[in-house]
Amino acid sequence: MIEILCVEFGPWADHAATLTSQARPNGWGKTSLLNAYRFALTGRAPSGFEVRRVGAPASRQTSVTVRGFADATLRRVYDEGRTTLYVDGDVTTQKAFEQFLNERGIPIELVEACADTGVLASPDLKAEQVRVLLSRAGVIESSAVDELRRRRLALLSDCRRAEAAAAITLPPEAPPQCPEPTEAERLFERRYEAEARDAANKPQSHCPACGHALSGAEIRRNLDRYRRAVTFVCDNATNAEIERIRAKNEAYTQEQEQRRAAQLVRTRAATARADYQRLRAEIVRVEQQITEALDTQPLTLPQGVALDVTERGTYQITVGGVPLRSVNHAQRIALSVEMLARARAAAGVDYLVPIIVDNAESVQDNFEQWPNIIRFSVLQ
Numbered sequence: 001m002i003e004i005l006c007v008e009f010g011p012w013a014d015h016a017a018t019l020t021s022q023a024r025p026n027g028w029g030k031t032s033l034l035n036a037y038r039f040a041l042t043g044r045a046p047s048g049f050e051v052r053r054v055g056a057p058a059s060r061q062t063s064v065t066v067r068g069f070a071d072a073t074l075r076r077v078y079d080e081g082r083t084t085l086y087v088d089g090d091v092t093t094q095k096a097f098e099q100f101l102n103e104r105g106i107p108i109e110l111v112e113a114c115a116d117t118g119v120l121a122s123p124d125l126k127a128e129q130v131r132v133l134l135s136r137a138g139v140i141e142s143s144a145v146d147e148l149r150r151r152r153l154a155l156l157s158d159c160r161r162a163e164a165a166a167a168i169t170l171p172p173e174a175p176p177q178c179p180e181p182t183e184a185e186r187l188f189e190r191r192y193e194a195e196a197r198d199a200a201n202k203p204q205s206h207c208p209a210c211g212h213a214l215s216g217a218e219i220r221r222n223l224d225r226y227r228r229a230v231t232f233v234c235d236n237a238t239n240a241e242i243e244r245i246r247a248k249n250e251a252y253t254q255e256q257e258q259r260r261a262a263q264l265v266r267t268r269a270a271t272a273r274a275d276y277q278r279l280r281a282e283i284v285r286v287e288q289q290i291t292e293a294l295d296t297q298p299l300t301l302p303q304g305v306a307l308d309v310t311e312r313g314t315y316q317i318t319v320g321g322v323p324l325r326s327v328n329h330a331q332r333i334a335l336s337v338e339m340l341a342r343a344r345a346a347a348g349v350d351y352l353v354p355i356i357v358d359n360a361e362s363v364q365d366n367f368e369q370w371p372n373i374i375r376f377s378v379l380q
Helices: 030-042 094-102 108-114 127-137 143-166 183-199 216-234 236-296 329-347
Strands: 003-009 012-018 022-024 062-069 072-079 082-087 090-092 305-309 315-319 355-357 373-378
Touching (some): 003 030, 012 030, 030 072, 030 373, 094 108, 143 236, 183 216, 183 236, 216 236
Parallel strands (some): 355 373
Antiparallel strands (some): 003 012, 072 082, 082 090, 305 315
16 A cells, blocks of 8 residues: 655645545545655656645755555655655665666556556647657557567666676775795795794603604604704794794785785776676667667557557547547546556556546546556545
């Protein structure tokens, strides 16, 4: 269920409502609630509609919050003709929001059309708007276009990842500062480790492996080796030298690891930049294919409905040869609801995008055959 919260919007200082079918008296604010819903999604309001409540105090912002649409919370703030959109608390752009919807299979054109069932019959609808609306809303047969759009969405997703990877701050490529230990230093370290092992094993009178008694000569050799080892590892100069060598080796090793990591970042960034350029070129190519497909694909509309070209070269929807806007209101709304419901079903978003019928008291059809239809009626 979609919830709408208005603050200093239209006629209200504060107003909360759910987007459900309802019959209310004239002046209650049904159309204002619909305007609030559209405003939150698009940032636009009907011509002549005052977005900010007349008399609203300067200390209060004008905003509309919509909860439950596309599993997100939207909040649009209005300030002196400009709007700021938040999605789940994060500031975003309208373009990014529409991409967010596209990734969920919800074209913004379909959302807008479903929020105003009279849009398809509007005399102000331009030719290209009609074609774009019908094709993107799914009213036009578009299996090939759908496949191209899915390809475009996948490319856009890959492109965003590549762009983010390419934008990483690269570590500076500086010359090495820590010298590599010399061969003599490595030999000294290996000798120290060997002598330290000998110094840790005090000579015994018996063999530690088999237990047999050692001869006097063997004991003396072991004892001499032990004493030399203890003398070596306990010498101050030896310890100072091994500490210096180990510190040098550790610094060299750490620097080499950092340089390898930095080089890996630079390599990945370079690859990402190349991927980004390649993907952008592919997106342009796919978008061109979409445009060409929309220009050539056949139209499949409900029986008796056609998309005709007028004498001025514009498009209009006709029913039995009569312009849609000229047929009676009930038939016009019923036909618009049917086309939009079919488009929703084709997109698989029946329960995500409501179709809203304003002034539904003039339409006898209750549209029970379609789910998620919201009727706003005047209470008789």
